[in-house]
Amino acid sequence: MQSMLTAATTMSQVQQQLDTISNNIANIDTTGFKKKLANFNELLVQQYNNQLNPAAEIGRNTPSGIRYGVGGKIGDVSTIFLQGTIQQTGRAMDFAFMNPDQFLSVSVIQNGQPIQGYTKDGSLQLSPVQGNPNLVQVTTSDGYTVNGANGQPIVLPANGGKVSITGDGAVTVYGQGGNVIQRIPLGIVQVTKPQILESMGSNVYRVSPGNGANLATDIVPLNNAQVQTGALEGSNVQLEDEMTNLIVSQRHYQAIARTLTTGDQMYGLINNLRQ
Amino acid sequence: MLRGFYDAAAGMITQQRLVDMYTNNITNAQTPGYKADRASIRAFPEMMLNAYGTMGVPNTGLPQSYTKVGALNTAAYVQEISADFSTGSIKQTGLSTDVALIEGNIPYNAQAKTKGSLFFTVQDAQGNIRYTKDGHFQLDSRGNLTTPEGYKVLGVNGQPIVVQGTMKITQNGQVYDNNQLVGQLNIAFSSNPYLLKKEGNGLFYLDNNAILPTALNTPNVTFGVSQGYVEQSNIDLGQETTNYMLAYRSFEANQRVLQSMDKSLDLAVNSVGKLQ
Numbered sequence: 001m002q003s004m005l006t007a008a009t010t011m012s013q014v015q016q017q018l019d020t021i022s023n024n025i026a027n028i029d030t031t032g033f034k035k036k037l038a039n040f041n042e043l044l045v046q047q048y049n050n051q052l053n054p055a056a057e058i059g060r061n062t063p064s065g066i067r068y069g070v071g072g073k074i075g076d077v078s079t080i081f082l083q084g085t086i087q088q089t090g091r092a093m094d095f096a097f098m099n100p101d102q103f104l105s106v107s108v109i110q111n112g113q114p115i116q117g118y119t120k121d122g123s124l125q126l127s128p129v130q131g132n133p134n135l136v137q138v139t140t141s142d143g144y145t146v147n148g149a150n151g152q153p154i155v156l157p158a159n160g161g162k163v164s165i166t167g168d169g170a171v172t173v174y175g176q177g178g179n180v181i182q183r184i185p186l187g188i189v190q191v192t193k194p195q196i197l198e199s200m201g202s203n204v205y206r207v208s209p210g211n212g213a214n215l216a217t218d219i220v221p222l223n224n225a226q227v228q229t230g231a232l233e234g235s236n237v238q239l240e241d242e243m244t245n246l247i248v249s250q251r252h253y254q255a256i257a258r259t260l261t262t263g264d265q266m267y268g269l270i271n272n273l274r275q
Numbered sequence: 276m277l278r279g280f281y282d283a284a285a286g287m288i289t290q291q292r293l294v295d296m297y298t299n300n301i302t303n304a305q306t307p308g309y310k311a312d313r314a315s316i317r318a319f320p321e322m323m324l325n326a327y328g329t330m331g332v333p334n335t336g337l338p339q340s341y342t343k344v345g346a347l348n349t350a351a352y353v354q355e356i357s358a359d360f361s362t363g364s365i366k367q368t369g370l371s372t373d374v375a376l377i378e379g380n381i382p383y384n385a386q387a388k389t390k391g392s393l394f395f396t397v398q399d400a401q402g403n404i405r406y407t408k409d410g411h412f413q414l415d416s417r418g419n420l421t422t423p424e425g426y427k428v429l430g431v432n433g434q435p436i437v438v439q440g441t442m443k444i445t446q447n448g449q450v451y452d453n454n455q456l457v458g459q460l461n462i463a464f465s466s467n468p469y470l471l472k473k474e475g476n477g478l479f480y481l482d483n484n485a486i487l488p489t490a491l492n493t494p495n496v497t498f499g500v501s502q503g504y505v506e507q508s509n510i511d512l513g514q515e516t517t518n519y520m521l522a523y524r525s526f527e528a529n530q531r532v533l534q535s536m537d538k539s540l541d542l543a544v545n546s547v548g549k550l551q
Contacts, residue, residue, distance in 0.1 A: 001291075001295075002295040002298075003291075003294050003295045003297075003298035003299075006295065006298045006299055006302055007298055007302065009302075010302035010303075014305075017305075037368075039307065039411050039423065040303070040305045040306040040307070041306060041409070041423055041424070041476055041477055042303055042306055042309060042475055042476055042477045043475060043476070044474075044475035044476070045473040045474055045475040047472075048292075050352060050353065051352075051354075056320070057354065059317075060354065060355060061355065061357060061387065061388075061389075061469040062355045062356070062357045062469045062470070062472075063470065063472055063482060066292070066314075066353055066354075066355060066356040067356060067472060067473050068292075068295060068296045068299050068312050068356050068473075069299045069303070069312075069473065069475060070299065071299060071302045071303075072302045072303045072305070072306050072309075075411070075422075075423035075424070076413060076423040078370070078413065080369075080370070082369065192439070192440060193414065193416065193418065193439075195413065195414050195415065195416065196416045208416075214416075214417075217439075218416075248305070249305075251512070252304050252305055252512075255301050255304065255512055255516060256298075256301060256302055258516070259294075259297075259298045259301055259302075259519060262294075262519065262520075262523050263294065263298070265523070266291070266294065266523060266526055269526065269527055269530045270287075270530070273530065273533060273534060273537070274534075274537065
């Protein structure tokens with residue numbers, strides 16, 4: 001029966017929308033998290049030619065035959081790159097981007113291969129370099145290597161001095177007297193087309209492979225980016241929006257489930273025509 | 276056989292089609308730009324019933340008499356399913372690629388007995404022109420403005436709209452890319468929306484892939500385009516669920532009629548002329 005199939009197909013799609021919303025809510029405290037929105041679209045429409053004699057149709061407005069659809073689906077799940085609120089932390093190695101299309105270049109090891117990633121998470125740390133106890137490198141809080149403006153990992157001598165991120169987007173090492181010993185600019189890029197990015201998990205994005213992006217113009221290195229220091233960009237999830245969407249989604253799911261049970265009852269009526 | 280049998284069965288099929296249609300409406304309650312389907316049911320042509328009397332005697336030349344009983348319809352069927360083009364509520368999303376089409380002054384077509392309607396123009400993969408009310412667009416990696424299926428949104432010049440930088444869309448549909456004018460959204464006007472057929476994925480089309488005129492050149496048609504807003508589905512869950520329940524109960528009533536027809540036939544077949 002068509003109505004039961006329609007209902008069953010769309011219920012699984014509404015379930016996916018609920019999953020997206022709960023993922024947003026779960027990440028309400030994640031630094032630099034960008035919320036996702038699931039949007040619906042119609043499925044195909046089927047035409048039934050139920051008139052044997054089209055010429056005998058009197059008072060007809062629409063073209064011959066009847067057409068109705070077979071349900072809905074999630075058309076796309078879009079990532080919303082709106083700026084989150086800036087929270088002051090006072091930590092020297094924390095920084096926040098002021099612009100929604102600025103990202104930090106990081107290197108992620110996946111299956112033994114390094115992959116170019118981009119993140120908004122400005123909570124940086126110094127991690128030991130494998131094999132050399134005298135060196136440390138700048139990494140994100142998940143341990144991904146941060147790239148400098150030259151594309152290479154930022155390696156500093158261990159115990160070299162106080163390390164902080166300065167407002168001009170660089171890792172700066174200060175000596176005993178407060179003088180600058182070393183200054184390495186961070187690999188900050190501007191993504192002019194955020195639609196080419198896809199989420200890799202762990203707050204890192206990468207360019208979706210094979211979608212025709214022109215990397216030379218779409219991801220532009222920034223040399224003098226201004227960042228907010230001692231602060232972090234919070235998640236851009238708004239709890240009131242997500243709760244409203246959650247309620248709408250749940251009620252929709254309920255309405256569809258009702259049509260499913262009623263369709264089942266109709267089938268029961270047909271089966272009980274003759275006891 | 277008893278005429279009622281076929282009537283009741285046709286009634287059940289009609290209500291089943293209605294239920295399928297209402298279910299589809301309910302499943303698309305969250306689809307932007309979705310237009311609810313409405314059905315019209317028509318009775319099959321009438322036939323005249325005459326009761327032949329017993330006054331006449333054969334082979335005597337005296338006329339056979341009959342009394343007119345009246346007209347009887349022989350069941351009903353779903354004649355048409357048409358979309359209800361009333362505007363759904365406008366929701367603010369803040370996405371720069373979401374566009375809402377707000378109808379201003381739309382003339383009433385007295386011949387077709389309907390108001391006209393405005394649509395966005397898109398082009399599918401085969402190059403055919405399609406129309407849609409769903410303003411939730413995306414930018415693909417090459418900068419084309421597309422629907423979620425990937426169909427390109429066309430401008431007034433018939434070319435896809437391409438944006439490489441920051442997109443701004445004005446009230447009359449002009450598209451600016453980093454403050455440079457790159458095109459104008461083609462808003463098509465249909466004076467008789469009954470002629471449009473649904474294709475699926477939120478698209479409408481005319482027979483033979485015919486083209487609708489653009490609303491910019493049409494007198495007495497005004498509209499506004501709002502960026503950052505999207506028009507939602509125009510279905511009302513309460514109304515659809517109520518209609519759905521009515522269709523189900525009609526289905527049940529037809530089923531009861533069918534059962535009682537069955538019992539009558541049972542008597543006619545098994546009990547008439549039975550010798551005790």
